[in-house]
Amino acid sequence: MFRDQIQTSAKRKQSNIVLALDLTGLSPERLLAESLNLVKRLSSLICAVKVNRHLTLPLGLRGGVEKIVQQAHRFDLPAIMDCKLNDIGSTNRVIAENFFQIGFDALTVSPHTGWEKGLEPVFTLAREMGKGIITLVYMSHPGAEEVFGLKTQDPETGEMQPAYKLFAKWSRRWKADGAVVGATRPKIISEVDGLLGKEVPIYSPGVGFQGGMVEEAMKSGTRYLIVGRTIFTAKEPEAVAEQIRGTVLKVAPQLF
Amino acid sequence: MFRDQIQTSAKRKQSNIVLALDLTGLSPERLLAESLNLVKRLSSLICAVKVNRHLTLPLGLRGGVEKIVQQAHRFDLPAIMDCKLNDIGSTNRVIAENFFQIGFDALTVSPHTGWEKGLEPVFTLAREMGKGIITLVYMSHPGAEEVFGLKTQDPETGEMQPAYKLFAKWSRRWKADGAVVGATRPKIISEVDGLLGKEVPIYSPGVGFQGGMVEEAMKSGTRYLIVGRTIFTAKEPEAVAEQIRGTVLKVAPQLF
Numbered sequence: 001m002f003r004d005q006i007q008t009s010a011k012r013k014q015s016n017i018v019l020a021l022d023l024t025g026l027s028p029e030r031l032l033a034e035s036l037n038l039v040k041r042l043s044s045l046i047c048a049v050k051v052n053r054h055l056t057l058p059l060g061l062r063g064g065v066e067k068i069v070q071q072a073h074r075f076d077l078p079a080i081m082d083c084k085l086n087d088i089g090s091t092n093r094v095i096a097e098n099f100f101q102i103g104f105d106a107l108t109v110s111p112h113t114g115w116e117k118g119l120e121p122v123f124t125l126a127r128e129m130g131k132g133i134i135t136l137v138y139m140s141h142p143g144a145e146e147v148f149g150l151k152t153q154d155p156e157t158g159e160m161q162p163a164y165k166l167f168a169k170w171s172r173r174w175k176a177d178g179a180v181v182g183a184t185r186p187k188i189i190s191e192v193d194g195l196l197g198k199e200v201p202i203y204s205p206g207v208g209f210q211g212g213m214v215e216e217a218m219k220s221g222t223r224y225l226i227v228g229r230t231i232f233t234a235k236e237p238e239a240v241a242e243q244i245r246g247t248v249l250k251v252a253p254q255l256f
Numbered sequence: 257m258f259r260d261q262i263q264t265s266a267k268r269k270q271s272n273i274v275l276a277l278d279l280t281g282l283s284p285e286r287l288l289a290e291s292l293n294l295v296k297r298l299s300s301l302i303c304a305v306k307v308n309r310h311l312t313l314p315l316g317l318r319g320g321v322e323k324i325v326q327q328a329h330r331f332d333l334p335a336i337m338d339c340k341l342n343d344i345g346s347t348n349r350v351i352a353e354n355f356f357q358i359g360f361d362a363l364t365v366s367p368h369t370g371w372e373k374g375l376e377p378v379f380t381l382a383r384e385m386g387k388g389i390i391t392l393v394y395m396s397h398p399g400a401e402e403v404f405g406l407k408t409q410d411p412e413t414g415e416m417q418p419a420y421k422l423f424a425k426w427s428r429r430w431k432a433d434g435a436v437v438g439a440t441r442p443k444i445i446s447e448v449d450g451l452l453g454k455e456v457p458i459y460s461p462g463v464g465f466q467g468g469m470v471e472e473a474m475k476s477g478t479r480y481l482i483v484g485r486t487i488f489t490a491k492e493p494e495a496v497a498e499q500i501r502g503t504v505l506k507v508a509p510q511l512f
Contacts, residue, residue: 028318052347053350054350057312057355058318058354059316060316060317061313061316062314084343086340087308087340088396088397089399091278091309091310094280094309094310095309098309099313111403114398114401118397118402120399139344141344141373141374142372143369143373144370144374146370146371146372146411147367147370150419150422151409152408153406153407153408153416155406160409163406163408166406
């Protein structure tokens with residue numbers, strides 16, 4: 001299963017960095033070439049590769065992003081599609097099939113979809129195909145607070161709590177393979193970590209470029225760091241990845 | 257602006273049907289051919305065309321879905337991309353640019369993204385480019401209740417209310433060009449219509465195949481009906497579209 005697959009990769013590479021290939025401003029040809037090159041150059045410093053619409057829309061899947069997934073696999077790296085699924089169940093299933101068929105090992109979903117004929121068909125498909133599902137529990141941008149932080153009544157307990165606590169509870173119940181909480185909010189990482197227990201690892205985007213801090217996130221309970229622009233816009237991407245990896249190994253050696 | 261563009265189209269065609277091209281189970285070649293054919297056959301019975309990932313993922317944008325957008329325009333129909341945007345602002349902007357550049361006239365966004373560095377950059381881009389934005393206020397699947405129906409505290413007024421009322425309020429404030437409320441929930445259509453005023457027209461998916469009813473939705477305040485499978489899986493798609501159009505013209509002649 002995906003949870004074990006990425007953990008094995010992290011131990012092998014001694015790194016918890018998920019490289020986010022959010023390249024922009026290039027022609028489709030350059031986008032593809034640069035993505036393939038980055039995966040190769042950084043392959044020994046990262047544990048997985050994450051792709052978003054920055055690549056799927058200009059490149060397409062077959063013969064496009066498919067090549068990046070293959071490149072990741074060539075270097076023993078799982079590939080995650082960050083599609084943040086939030087449509088009706090039948091559509092979600094079509095979308096997930098398209099991504100899994102070109103080799104993606106996991107994808108992200110939004111809990112704002114609900115379960116019945118929403119996310120349920122995607123979790124079922126993922127189990128059938130041995131793929132992973134990662135939920136969004138608290139995103140990394142400022143506006144996330146307006147929605148993930150909304151005070152909400154848990155329909156089961158009647159308790160008032162911020163929405164993200166409900167999403168953490170659901171993620172655990174759904175047996176998600178991971179939960180996203182922005183690195184910019186260490187207190188929330190810590191709270192969510194408590195709610196998820198040991199079962200659902202936390203993925204944190206927003207390190208560096210978005211202002212998050214590696215050490216603080218790791219100490220709060222993050223398991224995997226999602227890092228993109230901070231690495232690939234650097235003059236020496238390998239040096240930045242190496243620096244982040246070094247910090248993580250120092251702060252959380254027990255994870256490796 | 258998009259709101260006027262689709263209203264003009266609806267008056268010209270004497271129809272408020274937005275055709276959802278959610279075709280599945282075909283090869284990419286057949287998907288494209290069938291989509292182009294459906295737009296042509298139904299062009300005099302519909303007011304717009306809506307595309308979802310059923311088409312963008314297998315066909316790609318350039319040279320793929322682009323041709324469907326061009327076909328829509330050839331028959332004076334605006335084209336809506338139902339991407340339900342819910343990522344961080346910089347990513348949303350990249351996604352929106354990709355869709356607008358191949359000619360889409362409007363796209364859908366999820367209010368679950370929040371405004372600051374979430375949806376704000378997309379609304380700004382749409383205004384700059386003269387494009388439209390349609391928000392999701394209450395989706396059509398059963399699981400929508402688990403999230404759009406969650407009791408939530410309005411951070412401005414302190415009032416407890418279901419989340420969709422907050423989204424209706426935000427949609428009006430953001431000057432959205434439309435708001436989606438599933439046709440399966442006429443009472444909610446009516447409530448949301450009251451909150452939106454005359455400024456934001458309601459788009460309702462879920463007619464027919466998902467169990468919604470044309471008459472009830474229209475009487476409750478729906479302005480545009482989003483219809484896909486009910487029409488294109490019928491033996492005679494034109495006859496079904498004609499029937500829906502006829503019902504709408506009888507129930508809500510004032511709209512045309």
